[in-house]
Amino acid sequence: MQLRTTVNGAAETLEVGPDESSLSVVRERLGLTGAKLGCGHGACGACAIQVDGQPVASCLLPALKLEGRQVETVEHLATDDELHPIQRAFMAEDAMQCGYCTPGFVVEAAAFHDAWRARRGTASPSRDEVAKALSGHLCRCGTYAAIYRAVIGACEGRFDAAPEAGAPLVAAGPRVDGLAKVTGAAKYTVDVRPEGMLEAQVLRSPHAHARVRAIDWSRALALPGVHGAVRMTEIGHKVRFVGQEVVALAAADIATARAALREVEVDYEVLEAVVGTEAALAEGAPEIYVNRTHKRAPNENELDLFPVRWKANLRGPFGMFARQAGRAARRIEDDAEAFSGTFETQTQVHTALEPHAAVAEWIGDDSLRVHLSTQAVSHMAEELAKRFGLRRDAVEVHAEFVGGGFGAKAVMPIEALMAVELARVCGRPVRVANDRREELIVGGLRPALRAEVQLSVPPSDGGNTPPADGEAPQPALRMHTWADAGVAIGSAAAAMARIHLPQAQLDLADYDVITNGPPGTPFRGPGGPPAFFAMEQAIDAHANALGRDPVALRRGWNRNPARARVYEWIQEQALWRDRPAPLADRGRYRRGIGVATATWPYFVEPATQVTVAASSAGFRVSMAGQDIGTGTRTLLAEAVAAVLGVPVHTIEAEIGDSSRGTHGPTAGGSRTAASVFPAATRAAEALRDELLEVAEARLQLDAPVAVPGGLEGRPRGDGAAQPQFVPWSEVLAVAPAITTTGKRKRDQGGYFLPPVAGLAIGRHLGAGAQITELEVDTRLGRVRVLRAVAGLSIGKVHSPTLARSQVEGGMIQGLSFALYEERRLDPRDGTLLTGGLEDYRVCGLGDVGALEVHFIPGGFEGVQGRGIGLGELCTLPPAASIANAVAHATGWRPTQIPLRPDRVLAGLASVAQSTEGSQP
Amino acid sequence: MTRLVPIRLPKSAAEALAAQAELDAEYRAGGTDLQERRAHEHEPRALVDLRDLEAFGDIEPDAGGLRIGAGASLQRVADHPAVRTSWPGVAEACGALGTPQVRAVATLGGNLAQAPRCWYYRHPDHSCLRKGGDACLARGGDHLWHVCFDTDPCAAPHPSTAALALLAYEAEVELALPAGSAAPEAPPKRERVPVEAVLATDALTQIHPSALLTAVHLGAPLPRERSAYVRASSRALAEWALVEVCVRLRLGADGVVDFARVTVGAVAPTPLRLTAVEQAVVGQPASPERFEAAAALATAGAKPLPMTGYKLELLAGAVLTALELARDGRPSPDTIAPAPLGDAELSEPASQGDR
Known part of the structure; x- marks a missing residue:
């Protein structure tokens, strides 16, 4: 039918279908890709546009x-030289990470702002008013704290004008690609549409366990508009979960x-399925991996798999990190007061707002270009070259912008393989993009975990002075876990106790229980949130039971300097120090305060190299890496800008293409900052030194030295002259094009383990804590976080504003895990x-209390760049911190989230009956 | 790339009924529910889109009460000055459901007629009882969010928040029905039925396959009424209710309750009016003890499923909370202007997407 409408001021007449959506009109017909498809059912708001x-x-x-209506999209909010105040506010407050949800938030917030200003002037809206107005939007990276700051600030009129008159728009905030994100200009994989592109859809198994006997796609291939199909499950092979890929097909x-x-007709031999861990371990349960098929099980972890015993659907124990396990077990057995508890965490799904997506295109027979929503352009290019027998330099992987990953896009996605295979079969570019339901099935997950924990703490000597740090007798911990990663294996959750309580006696065992469910994939701190949920509650509960201070108790065991800084920080926090007695409130609403801590390693990719180029056009830093929202572009630009003493926004940062620049690290394992920053700094230093030489030779200066923004030197032979300042632009004008490359040097003392497969584990550990204040509504069963403060010891903080954003995001994802998410x-x-x-409930703006982030200075002198990554560390304490606060408020200890x-x-009913008023 | 099913954009109810009958079509008002469901249907039905229906979203005085066109957006109902003053529970409920983006587009009629939110019903590959299958899949499966008054073969609770508020106000809905033997272009028959008559599974199509919900009628307002809407859920906002309650109270000069309406949703196949709770508060002082005792009656007759027992405690808690909030809230005026404010007096521009 004919549609006449106005989009961004231009009259449009289009022929549209009866069921076609407005999103399709703006994105597919008009090419306005700022509005994104997030969920397809109005829950996430990424597709927001304004209609009248x-x-x-x-x-x-x-x-x-849309007939007769005025449509405005994010692309139309700003003009060439003026941003909307909301856009400036989002940039200034860094209210974005991956940026995929940002256009939707900006479109909604701009309408709210405009209406608010018209009615209320520069009055300040409450957090509640903002939350309600923006309740139709979800941000998976967790930028809500910054969004509150941005929207409230803009309504107060604080962003009516640019911070500096005449400054370029891009300088409105610290993130160098912030402008692209708030204007909808940022292009993600789902926005790429090469000429002649076909769309793929995937036939998925309707059975949890079946053997594929035959596939007949002849009728499908005969249909007009269908270009080709590929089998994703071989004939005679099994499918092991509902949703597993069987056939991928490309059409117009x-x-x-x-x-x-x-x-497409598939003949399945349906096999008995195993749903849930109980069924998997039942006597006579069908085996999911029979005989030699164990090696088909995907790895849910980042570490390589160690050989571990299998017995039917049980793999384990994996206990490599145990320490004096026998003695630990005996101590616990002999201790009548030992803590004993079972903790259960649910399956959490990554559900990045940009789904897994790939657009593949063959260039000739031996060259491949793949646009891929990935955390690893370099690694994926290498992998694709290997799989398809191509030269490494014949494969380009592009990811200019990536709409979130959280670990699920660090491994080779099957979506990429399907797109590449189909593109070859069809001879045309092919796109594969999951819809939300598919993404929630196969887009990756954190395994559910059951952890049995026992803890024995030696009695205190009864003296008044607590023992010095690390001088108290060590505890004994027994932690055995059972993970449900569906058809995947590789759980190492209990193993985390070895880095958290390294001197303790540790009886540790991790088991995988294999079930007919979608496979787990690495998820931000694999094993971490469930492990710390169990461990940190066990310590808290046992300290309370023994009448000991839970932080002092931890200090007594600790010999790690980062943890020491964190424990001291906790004890200095008023929120913790001045907390009320347990069970202080007796009414409907009960407040409580809890703390939990965590320790986490960092990875380094020693092969990381960064290139910096200088030309008359200016400085450019490049790397074959990607930015999944953490701020890699900004980090690179900042490192170079710091060496040259120039504004960050004058550095062009070029990433997102495996074929341009030097090897960049995978964004995962908290490795980016520690890998990239030192390499970028060295490249910039080398460039600076070359520019000094150029100046000496071509500008006739004696012994020039670098100063902010340029160099200083005396004209040659004139020892009495004042040194004169020469800005870099003048040096560049006379310099040849210069390119320097910086490598990531080894840390002092090397690494914890020598690099394996290009990956090293650093010698140092980051430590962190979260103190949470919350309120339990005992009548309607709702837990509301009022305030949370995180303290992290990670050394020098690169890009502090972006680092804060990432920590807030980790806290929010942790809160979401503790309170809402459940597959x-x-x-x-x-x-x-x-x-x-x-x-699948992901936390929204209205669920987040006031957040505070503290970076605790000191330490990490031996690390190149003196700082380590924080992306995983910050998301480990929240669940335990919240649970400890619930116990403090109510006396009920939550063991299941x-x-x-x-x-x-x-839970409240259970304590009301048994231990009313007792210590939690 | 779109599937081309037949579609009509009638300008009158008569045309709409005729087009529906001709095409065996489904009506589309705002489209927020249909759009997602139809995207996954293999053979979606033809459409009669109500976009161009004349006066479909008008809100106007009606014999001391109010007639709200079924095409009025939920946000417009929530913001309408007359609704806010005289039928505050309706305004509050319509303003609390969904998200602002949905409320701007979704209509009052569509909210009443929407399909269940059950995850089996919404699953593209499952055929449950409501989609022509043999059995309710939730019963033997995962029904954590389902009914605790198990009175229907389908275990999904009714999804309409507006419905429980309208039930609390004893609203009627206006239906346009084919005028019997007359020519298809003849003006349709208008029929008014209590709102609950169209809420049960397939109730509307059982009245007539072409039945079109054209308006909601609210009766004369009750002066000095106090109302509250309470929604129990996990997340603070933008979440389907686990339990929801609408309460209307009037207190006499002596502080004794002389009028009460209590309706609840998300617990049963249709919203329920809890007359036992109403009777327990009327004639009694609005005291905490009385309210608590009355709220405890909310679960009388409940029949929870194995996984929904928790909803009973939640229901009693939500009813108690709503009673308290209503008691502590500001009453509506002593006298209410006989002619409610019309659209022209709206302070905000009318919401979009509902014409």
């Missing part, structure tokens, strides 16, 4: 409803591909039930 000034979810708005458009898949499968057939963002209202009510 009112923000709407364009994925749910039929295109025909998605609807044609979907219709064609319905014509659920049908207990009978293993079908995913939480297939959208209404049922998420803390749904039904669990909270049941």
